[in-house]
């Protein structure tokens with residue numbers, strides 16, 4: 001990776017070094033995705049089956065997997081993989097189960113009771129990418145919190161043919177509805193509904209540019225009221241390392257995200273030129289051993305090492321970038337954590353590779369990319385429920401707060417608002433004039 005000294009770069013150069021390729025979809029992508037959405041809207045299942053053949057080369061007799069097909073897939077998965085899924089499941093359930101909502105119920109003033117409640121989203125759609133890798137881990141990251149939150153209908157879609165391990169993991173995580181359809185057409189089916197696939201309230205999950213564009217378009221489409229999880233893009237990792245870090249560990253972590261795709265972005269920030277050089281050597285050695293070395297090499301070609309003055313400056317650079325994953329391999333990693341303002345998930349110390357979070361530590365691997373970590377949180381239990389408020393006033397409460405509401409309403413010129421209070425105050429005064437006087 002190119003090694004650049006941060007303090008010698010102009011403001012413009014610093015911005016360019018930390019830039020991602022643009023998130024905005026091009027017109028031709030938008031147009032083709034709109035055509036797919038409209039075809040699903042007008043022709044439902046028939047359109048889905050045509051797209052399965054055109055884009056995935058699979059002729060589909062039935063979109064929904066039967067119980068027999070789900071059970072048969074399970075028999076073809078190895079005991080080792082089943083055990084690994086069980087271990088990861090236990091950790092993901094423990095971490096997400098501990099995120100239960102704590103309700104708020106209080107009187108803001110005497111007789112004015114306000115509550116914050118939470119309820120599971122009834123119908124959720126979970127997209128599991130097909131194509132380059134069978135993302136068993138993504139099944140767990142979506143299906144387990146949806147189950148813990150209590151979402152009644154949890155619908156999983158994935159391009160055909162669906163890998164046996166995906167089907168097994170889905171079933172093990174409590175998913176009973178699995179449909180063989182992917183791409184923009186799967187998102188359209190989940191948003192609009194078809195003869196077979198139910199329309200859902202919210203769609204979760206990563207995917208390629210067609211999937212991402214369909215989520216964007218349908219979340220603004222007047223034909224439905226769809227919510228989506230977050231803007232997800234190519235994987236990113238930024239490693240902050242001091243002179244004590246292990247070059248082989250750092251290189252391995254950078255490669256673990258580089259292998260996701262040629263558009264993955266990996267960055268090393270260090271105050272040690274020995275580490276910068278050492279990591280480059282380790283990258284060359286380790287890259288040669290990888291099965292996806294061409295993909296990883298393409299990602300590395302646009303990645304950088306940034307030499308900084310000290311760890312404080314390293315944290316500043318990381319905050320400017322806002323990485324999806326931040327790994328801190330320094331003498332006292334937890335001390336640096338207090339300087340971190342933007343990161344999807346943070347990995348502290350030499351024995352915390354990013355892969356553990358991808359698969360099994362318990363945290364969720366669906367994380368904001370493109371610098372959205374400044375404002376968007378990592379996926380959590382809260383994303384699978386909606387919060388709503390409840391309020392209830394006693395007569396005393398209304399008497400006490402009524403004038404405040406009327407003054408504010410009238411100052412906005414909204415007489416009807418004021419009137420809704422005035423009428424009630426008048427009726428209370430008629431029933432109990434002494435009380436009204438006191439209040």
Ligand SMILES: NC(=O)c1ccc[n+]([C@@H]2O[C@H](COP(=O)([O-])OP(=O)(O)OC[C@H]3O[C@@H](n4cnc5c(N)ncnc54)[C@H](O)[C@@H]3O)[C@@H](O)[C@H]2O)c1
Pocket residue numbers: 032055056128129130131132133135138159160181182183184185206207208209210211232233234235260261365366367369
């Ligand atoms: N951020 C994350 O958490 C995370 C995790 C895992 C994967 N990912 C990303 O998910 C993506 C997975 O992509 P994938 O392609 O492997 O699987 P995918 O399921 O997202 O896309 C495959 C589908 O794309 C559609 N498609 C392909 N070519 C098309 C065309 N020309 N026109 C219309 N539709 C077409 C097809 O319908 C096909 O079923 C990768 O970009 C990967 O980086 C992100």
Ligand SMILES: N[C@H](CO)Cc1c[nH]c[nH+]1
Pocket residue numbers: 135137138234235236324358365366
């Ligand atoms: N690192 C990915 C999120 O950026 C998630 C993943 C799935 N499998 C392996 N990794």
Ligand SMILES: [Zn+2]
Pocket residue numbers: 235256257260358
């Ligand atoms: Zn990963």
